[in-house]
Amino acid sequence: MKKYECNVCGWVYDPAVGDPDNGIEPGTAFEDLPDDWVCPVCGVGKDDFSPVED
């Protein structure tokens, strides 16, 4: 599963970690995040994230 980086603030979504503070279980792929999920740091939506190249 790919990591995704927020284009605005640089926070990285790591699917292995999820976003437990906001109800996202570890192991959740970025693609499976709900549409209303937002960056926990700066608050932008999924459209403002880009895949992190390995």
Place this chain on the structure above:
Amino acid sequence: MGKKITDKITWVGKIDWELKHFHGDELSTHHGSSYNAYLLRDKKNVLIDTVWSPYDHEFVAHLKQEIDLNDIDYIVMNHNENDHSGALPALMAEIPGTPIICTKKGEMILRGLYHQDWNYVNVKTGDTLNVGDNTLHFVECPMCHWPDTMVTYADQEQVLFSNDVFGQHYATESLYDDTECRSDIMREAQKYYANILNLYNNMVKKKVDEIVGMNLPLKLVAPSHGVIWRKYIADIIKCYQQWDSDYRENQVTIIYDTMWQATRHMAEAIACGLQEQDPGVRVVLMNAVKDDKNDILLEVFRSKAILVGSPTVNLGITYAIAGILELIHGMRFKHKSAAAFGSFGWGGGGEKRIQQLLEQAGFSIIAEPLKVKWAPDSEAEQQCRDWGKSIVASLEA
């Protein structure tokens, strides 16, 4: 007028003694503020940041007394919010082609605010610019406190232009930390952190650690608001390292509003109970209407627990309590406890609403809401004291 701070650097900002509210009315600034801009005169001349737009022409006129504007080779914009970029339109009208050095996000913000096709030069962490004896080093600090924020280090002068990081809303003619009342500036620095940076704790922590890890020799840390740190550089960095790690002291803050004094009586009896149970705990009472909202946020920042009370009004809570809870929600406090209380006449329900908002703001609820019907009698007052005692006891557990 300009003030020389090193051989090559002159402060060219604006001291705003009159400022009492900022960011619209979102932030109180009891000690005024300053918009610090700096002019580095090396083989190349560099202006670092500008001032807020009400002072744009004043700024440009003063700058002309320091330097022929055409001799400015670069403008470094560490952060492009209106209070730092506001004088750019007036300045760029005179020197339109001058390169503006900023992050990519900075360019986006400048274009969004002023709709001008200026000569933007994007930099990122690790980029440098040699201007003669000094090389400028740029470090991006996104969300400290806007996406575009960066800091700039002038290596020969050993000055870190830290922009809003380490800033305080504090007007000073002398510019320096060691001429001012230390407790005043530290309080303003902490209030700034509690009201502006706390919600981006993770990013602040990462960036402060990164800057500390660079082991830069620092003669001055020159933020964009308030005093320049000269004597207390290590102190303010140490404070940030405490503040960015879910800060709390042995303090409980009671925030309340009252219509006919019943909720105030409850708040005072609760305070008594807290103190009786733990004489070491600092108890602070804040009336959400009479006390300044940003001072209240500072007390929340310092607290390990907050108790929030409102009378039930129109089946809900007062506007002041709703407003303060919205501000608290926005600051994303972590590892703090809370409980709700309030008086009511018939239906009640305000205390449940408060508890719901506290939960949404990320607080751990440590007690069932306490409610008292009509004005508290001696039995109800005892109930309030007992509730206060039980809260301290569960905090100690």
